Amino acid sequence: MTPAALLLTGTVGSGKTTTAHALGVVLQAAGVPHAVVDLDALRDAWPSPPDDPFHERLELANLRDVARNHRAAGAVRLVLAGVLEDPAHRGLYEDAVGVPLTVCRLRPDLTVVADRLQVRHAGDEPALDWHLHRSSELDAILHSAGIGDVVVDVRAHDEPAAVAAAVARAVGWS
Template structure:
């Protein structure tokens, strides 16, 4: 009897700015690679990085979703079984659009980190750009509150400032049930 081919699945790692979404996505990919699971990592910020933004779409959501659809279609055609997305989903009403663009069932995992630690990371990241630092410091609290109110996550993982990305990735994989046996 032939073993059935697993169906593709998508994971969106979300959280406020500075919570470690992109770093965690890369660490999840490393674990998937160790397990020989075909996958792709997609940074949603890269898919929306264009200027200027339309007034009615300041974060280029429409552009990002169109790009996500094209990119995931190509990754799935190339054999990816797991799509690891790093980005922000603020509005639960947008979730079906993300899932449709990903062309696979979507699980959302929110990274939750103490805002004091987030702000420390942001100060390190933007130490040479005061305008970017000011914007990100303000946005971190604003976005954290938006995510609290929205409740878009299927799972949530607490992240400590000193926690290794691989440990966060293992916690995410466990939380979403992609590999419950990982330590």
């Protein structure tokens, strides 16, 4: 099996991390050596530089090492969950993982995203307000930039396993 990576991207609350873990279950059931990497965890540091507010440089530096270590441990599929906002940066991610990269944008109904964010940020109004604003802003950015080699629609009642199966079919991993 040829090593490959998949970056699940989408707006905040679109289900990137949940889908990545569900896809990991699909790959495990199929006997495919893999790793699931949440890119948010690789850039979770404070403060971020003024010229890199989402710590992309830190994320990429960490991804390079994490991907190399997972490949050395036998992973032939890398499933990444994170935001690729600028299509010009796609090559940076492919270079960091060291294998061919497919980008799949999850396209959710924004009312579903708002519901998820209400639950996720209950009791933290400033965070809720920021994420609600960012979700529609980022969704528009991803749409207008044409992000994604493939796009998978996520409906209100889709279970993570169903979304993962749709992603696997869309990228030829099923």
